[in-house]
Amino acid sequence: MLYPSIDELMNKADSKYSLVVLAAKRARKLLEGQDAQLIPFSSKNVGVALEEISNDLLSSPERVGKK
Incomplete structure (x- = not known):
């Protein structure tokens, strides 16, 4: 099993696209x-x-303030 799992990560982002963008930007830094x-x-x-x-x-800017 891979860590972290995609199911766990999808709870942290609005979409797979935003998850990929956030991870790519952080990886670049x-x-x-x-x-x-x-x-x-x-x-x-x-x-x-x-x-x-x-x-x-880390969290995506879109999720800040959302519940």
């Missing part, structure tokens, strides 16, 4: 040298970004 906000399991930037989203360290 990690590639440019920003530090990860957690101790990652993954060695790849996209995996680290998805872990951060899964742990509520």
Whole structure:
């Protein structure tokens, strides 16, 4: 089983598209040298970004203020 699972990640974003965009933007920042906000399991930037989203360290701007 992959971590984090797509089902878990879909609870954090409005759509698969917004999830991909958020993860890609964060992965780019990690590639440019920003530090990860957690101790990652993954060695790849996209995996680290998805872990951060899964742990509520990142959220999409569309979901801010929504319940």
